[in-house]
Amino acid sequence: MHRYRFVLFRPLQFLPVLFGISVITFVLVRLIPGDPARILLGTRATPAAIANIRAQYGLDDPIWVQYLYFIKNLLAGEMGRSTLYKIDVLRLIGTRIEPTLALVGMGVLLALIIALPCAALSARRQGRIADHAVRLASTAGIGFPSFWLGAMLILLFSVRLGWLPVSGYGQGFADKLVHLVLPGLTIALSLSAVLTRSLRAGMIAGLQSDIATAARARGLPESAVFWHHVVPNALLPTVNLLAVNIGWLIGGTVVVESVFALPGLGQLMVRGIFTRDYMVVQGVALTFACATVLINFLADIVTVALDPRVEL
């Protein structure tokens, strides 16, 4: 089990990464033009009231002092108060994280369900009609923007056919699942395109590899050659590709959640930006960044589990 020892000490290496993330989100939010005190009090506030608020919130302190307060509060679980929702940002994120997690999970699951068989079909019939169809579809999947794709899916499945709800999140597990199908599919269609291409290339290389030739020479049926010897080796590079794409996807939920009116973090972020609810923007950005770090950590664990040669 020594190959999994990195699970214990790798989180220590996150410390500098998390420090960097906190600095960048802190500084970026401070770079947004406009005085937070003025925004808080409105345009007709008196200079005295503004000065009062500035002193109260420590806005007159040097920026590094402000940063230290920020870190101190963060460690105590305080991300500040949302000016719009009038509640603590951490609690706000807590209530909004579920739809986003469910959406990303649904998207990745559907993407894998689409990508694996498509790549397998394409690789095993390389140069034939099925292969061309898959390649065309995956090019299209990469090409179409998700806001357009989402709208088209709503038009077809919700408006025209009436099979699935137009938008919203619903109540209860089954209802939520039904509401997640179309947004999940929107994510999956573009994600699966990327995965299909990577898997297909890996599988084609695998089918021509010495491993496959040696397996055939042992008399293994082609299906065993493919699923036991080609696929596991083609999956290895795809795991990291998937991790990178999930990180990118989390940012992408901003668009998909808006299109489907899902009450998740992405939508919270958009509203936070429009209403200059800086504490919310800062909190959600921090959450997204930490999630990306965590996903790459999970990808490392999966890689070690799949490939006995890897030692981290």
Next chain:
Amino acid sequence: MISAAQTGVPAPVLSVRGLTVSVRNGDGPALVRDLSFDLAPGETLAIAGESGSGKSLTSLAIMGLLPSALRSEGGQVRFDGRDLLTLPESALRDIRGGRIAMIFQEPMTSLNPVMTIGAQLVEALDAHETVSRSKARARALTALVAVRISQPERRMGQYPHELSGGMRQRVMIAMALLLRPAVLICDEPTTALDVTVQREVLDLLRDLQRETGTALILITHDMGVVAEMADRVLVMRAGQMVEQGHVRQIFSTPAADYTRELLAAVPRMGKGCGARPVPASAPVAVLRDVSVRFDIRSGLTRRVTHRVHAVESVSFQILPGETFALVGESGCGKSTIAKAMVGLVQHDGRIELAGRLRGSLDAQGRKALCRDVQMVFQDPMAALDPRMRVGDLVAEPLQIHAIGTPAERRARMFELFDLVGLPRDSAERYPHEFSGGQRQRICIARALALRPRLIICDESASALDVSVQARVLALLDELKRDLGIAYLFISHDMAVVENIADRVAVMYLGQVVEMGCRAQIFGNPQHPYTRRLIEAVPAPDPDHLRPAHLRPAGEVPSPIHPLGAGPVRMELRDIGGGHLVALPSSTMESAA
């Protein structure tokens, strides 16, 4: 096998008639043309030839495993009364692995890296027989025991990368013989292995063949392996059979000119002419107590816990105009010494090149040193930028060192082309347009551009076909005589070393165990490891008396030691005439 026993007539197990392989939808010449041969039960047929002769394609065609771009378009492969070329895939599958098995050159790329050895053996068995899980495992284990692998029980649960190259090839053999096939095809089974490991694997194959009565098709470029293993030989060239016959007849009275040339090109042991005496003068390279160690970090703080002792206290000198050979098996540190000499790795100890101490030089001095010491690598294709014209490649060192005007550089480039025997009009072409031997000539021309005093040849002839290798070695020898340069010739091939070296140092686990002139090392080898190396070389002579079974070498001890500890340093003792031999130490004795 069975039919032969019943009738008493050695009817062939496998009979190939008029086999032709060509590119699908292509109109070029066939890659294998009209090939016919028979394989008798229990016999070993060697198919010998150089690269591109079609010998590997022949084996794939027999198995029905040709890449999809190729097809066998004529002839018959008769086995068990059926023509394999017309059999449907499902019937072929029963034969593959079950009746005709195959092992490949590279055991690492032929084994699935993410499956345990045991699982792969069991899977191969499952493909042909319905046996219970426990029974399959038991048979897999028996097969591992049969190929004399150490700790077979433990190997079952290990992954391919945890095994050495020799053990992996044993696993491949175990897998091939699991179902007691009538025919075993071995495609360059020992080419990727060290010479002492090759010796063990060849012995193993011969013993197993004797026990099981399997007929063997041995595909190889190595005439030494052919002479040792084969009953009959089929020589191929450019897709066609040149001749076939009994092994003694092929080696003693070859009928075809090509066979004669091939045999003449094979470097032979015991044929090295006496070393030329080198006039005493200031050496071009002096190494004194050179060590190279690599740190291994582990744990939370990435602290150094172990060190790889790649090179340990090595001393030698190279005189102008001599060829000094470093021989040893993979991992012995011979290439690391070369890297230390050209400054690619850090070293301890003194390295003096052309009178200058390597460690004391600044960036300017190190650049100037490149003029005196150049390198020629093993793989010329990897050493040449594929996007540059070869003329520019050869002239590049002159440009880097700002020597001469463009016109002068061009003149020098043509001079170098003449020197290595390349046509001048090929300067405008790109590396991929040349053959392997020509590419190595380009590398040699580039190394010569700065008129160095020492050229380090790191396995420079190892990747070449024998006939090409012989010509490149002759070129190196000629250049040495004409230009007075010295070579550090790094090789694993004892036969090549005996043919080109003036002086030889034998390395084992980072240390020199024996050093002396060619006659001393090959005529009077003293160290047990040197003897092992020399005896392990397959002699290209079927009547050569092979030494009795060598003791299995087992695994080479690890050069990794915990911090503070290190290998036992071996003292070299002069036993007369400059012939240095390591004092026997307990570790060496047990290993060799």
